[in-house]
Amino acid sequence: MSSASSVRSCLRGRTVVVVLIPCPHYQSIVRYHISNIEDHEGWVFYKCTNHSPTGCAFWFWEMEYVAYLVDAHFLVGNQAVDVVRATKERRGEVIKTRNGRKRIASRLATDRVAMARPGSLQQNMSR
Numbered sequence: 001m002s003s004a005s006s007v008r009s010c011l012r013g014r015t016v017v018v019v020l021i022p023c024p025h026y027q028s029i030v031r032y033h034i035s036n037i038e039d040h041e042g043w044v045f046y047k048c049t050n051h052s053p054t055g056c057a058f059w060f061w062e063m064e065y066v067a068y069l070v071d072a073h074f075l076v077g078n079q080a081v082d083v084v085r086a087t088k089e090r091r092g093e094v095i096k097t098r099n100g101r102k103r104i105a106s107r108l109a110t111d112r113v114a115m116a117r118p119g120s121l122q123q124n125m126s127r
C-alpha cells in the first residue's frame with residue numbers, strides 16, 4: 001500500500017493505518033485534512049477532492065469516516081477495532097488539549113480585564 005492511499009499515524013507506539021478510498025460517487029480521491037475552525041480545531045476530516053456545495057457531498061469527520069470504512073468492509077477484524085479505538089482516543093486528546101487552551105485563554109482575558117479597570121487607569125493618569 002503506498003502512502004498516497006492511506007494515512008499512517010502513531011498513537012501510543014502503535015501505527016494506525018486509515019485507508020484512503022476512492023470516492024464512491026465520482027471515483028476521485030478522498031483526502032485527509034485537519035480542521036482549523038475554532039469549534040473543531042485539530043479535528044481530522046476526510047473529503048472528496050470534488051467536494052463543494054454543488055459537487056460531491058463526500059465529507060466526514062475522522063470518526064464518521066472510519067465508521068463508514070467499517071460499514072463498507074474496507075476495515076475488518078482487528079484492524080477495524082484498532083483504528084476505531086485509536087480514532088476515539090485521538091478525538092479525546094484533541095478535545096482535552098483544546099479545553100486546556102481555552103482555560104488558559106480565559107485566564108489571560110481575566111488578567112487583562114483586571115489591568116484595564118477604569119479606576120486604576122485614572123490613578124495612573126493623575127500621577
Ligand SMILES: [Zn+2]
Nearest residue numbers: 023026048056
Ligand atoms: Zn466525491
